Amino acid sequence: MSQPHPAEPLVPRRPPIETTLFDFFKVGPGPSSSHTIGPMKAGNDFVECCAALPADELARAADLQVTLLGSLSATGKGHGTDTAVLAGLLGSRPESCSPEVLPSLRAGGAQARHVLRLGGKELSLGLGNICFGPVQHDAPFSNTLRCSLRDAAGREIFGREYYSVGGGFIQWRGWTPPERGRPVHPYGTMRELHRCLNETGLTLHELILENETAITGMSRPAILERLDDMMDAMYDSVRRGLRGSGRLPGTLGVWRKAGALLERAAALPYMVDRFLGKLNAYAFAVAEENASGGVIVTAPTCGAAGVMPALLYAMRQDLNIGERALREGLLASAAVGFLAKHNAGIAGAEVGCQGEVGVASAMGAAMLTHARGNAATVVENAAEVALEHHLGLTCDPVGGYVQVPCIERNAVGAIKAYNASLLATCEESAHHLVSLDAAIMAMGETGREMSAKFKETSEGGLAVSIVEC
Ligand code: SF4
Known part of the structure; x- marks a missing residue:
């Protein structure tokens, strides 16, 4: 049974989520x-x-x-x-x-x-x-x-x-949301999502698919085919990035490192180092593609586009997780992204980098945890851990380029997602104190209170200190 979290925050009731998979995951050029x-x-x-x-x-x-x-x-x-x-x-x-x-x-x-x-x-x-x-x-x-x-x-x-x-x-100005179908399983919070899962007996990925069909009118095979295309676009962005070389565009003179990181990771003596080193390289590959204006998938944004493909690529190549489980994990991750967008925000200009790399990391943790067959409660806990430890993260891109700190931050976000999944799967899930709704609420509040100079204006933080040092 899907368990709502014992310590629930007072989340104000909101209309149900109507965001669709392909509103959310968009293929397009970087860097933002x-x-x-x-x-x-x-x-x-x-x-x-x-x-x-x-x-x-x-x-x-x-x-x-x-x-x-x-x-x-x-x-x-x-x-x-x-x-x-x-x-x-x-x-x-x-x-x-x-x-x-x-x-x-x-x-x-x-x-x-x-x-x-x-x-x-x-x-x-x-x-x-x-x-x-x-x-x-x-x-x-x-x-x-x-x-x-x-x-x-x-x-x-x-x-x-x-x-x-x-x-x-x-x-x-004057925009109204387009007319489309209504979700058959309406939810606006993780707590409500647990209720839907319990009432229907559906798995998380099945529920997301049924809502997608109801909202868009697309058939299930059409959705799955498009999802596979989107996953292919993610794998392509990793491969292209690993082949990239030279400096990134812009005045910072940042070198592309993904290929070298992969080569050196493969030569490390310990298996755990090789795996984490490769995960770093995959995330760098996509983030560097994004920084050079290459085609990536927003997950949830361009700036944070390296986290999810890095994990997906590693799950397929290095952890030997099957295609079906990968797809189901991706569907589960979408629920986390939808909740964050609906209840807080996913733009650096709105809530800082906690909404970009933080949400990407939470989605990645959910994807891995779901793909490994864990219950929705464990998936929620994994996402919560990843998001909680990005709370307060500002957006301060140096020189206005999505390079520093963004590229490394994608790699750190991917590894945090992996660790969050480990923590959630190894702990007693009923002992987990903080709910995903609470972490998202905290992110929204922190984002609202965050000074504008830390919200993608390059007027504060690293964007200023690196220039002034
Ligand atoms: S620092 Fe800003 S631009 Fe860079 S990834 Fe984070 S939110 Fe995006």
Whole structure:
């Protein structure tokens, strides 16, 4: 039987989770889901809206301007947000964007011009059309983009204010959630999830699958096929990263290390060191791919994209866990990610790195623990341990690049996930004091109280101290 935790926090009742697997796990270019994938999607959406304007309004269009605000302005240069928006405006989509698109737009510099066709109208666009506005602003989300289509006199024909709310999700002023099905097993907290598991007798992965079918209308085989594609994208990102060499883009001059880490780990004399060393190398591989703008899977974000694939790859290659158990573990991990997103946040700009690498580590711990056949209570405890020991973790990327501390932090997050799973499987689960709901609640509160300088603005912490030393 699935046991809710004895020491439950007073979690306010919230509407049920309606996030779906493929809302959450998105294939797209790094280095930041909120700073590249979300803004690219905003560019796509804005152009689609403009193209649907009446012909007489489109005929007056002479200029298109995008202003980046908040954290997008503070660290957008290092994250390549301007390039991602431009690519989105020019028709690139995160899921199908080839790895060459962003580097080639960047290489063209501010002078390069590109043609945007809107119906019968042609506009000339370049990086100069994307400007970096104030970091302080009064919009409801830090990561805000203001997009404006104007006539020759600078009068706005159509405008939209977008919010990149983390994990590659976007909303806009006046946005309402899309109409779709309702979950057949509604839950908003881990406690409610335990109740659903007990009432239905389903396993955690089965419950997630049934909700996914009900919300999206997709058949079970279609969901599983897409899940396998997504897992393949994760394995590919590990393999590509292990082959990478040289320095990462940007001014920090960071060397890619994944290949060397793997080589040296394989030569270590003790088996346990070889395994942990390989896990480090796999996480570095994906995090370095992400930092270089390569295609990764948000799990839950780009910045934290190395943790889950590292564990998945190690579970398959080094722990010989079968495909079916891997898939089931991944489904169980999604429940943890959904709960964190629903009740606290998963964006560095919103709650700090505890919501990125912390949540990725909690998901990884849940994946491994579920794939090894443990009960939902043990899976919850593993996720809780991993999250609890990331609480308070700030987001302070040096120079605005998702490199330092992000890359090493992914490796540390993967190893913490492994240890959290060990702790949870070796302890008496009824003796575990802190529930996952409590840890998520603490993360939300800590994130709300965290100074803005520690939330992906590169104005505090390591981002400042490493420069000032
Ligand atoms: S410090 Fe963490 S939250 Fe911030 S950009 Fe790096 S990985 Fe993301």
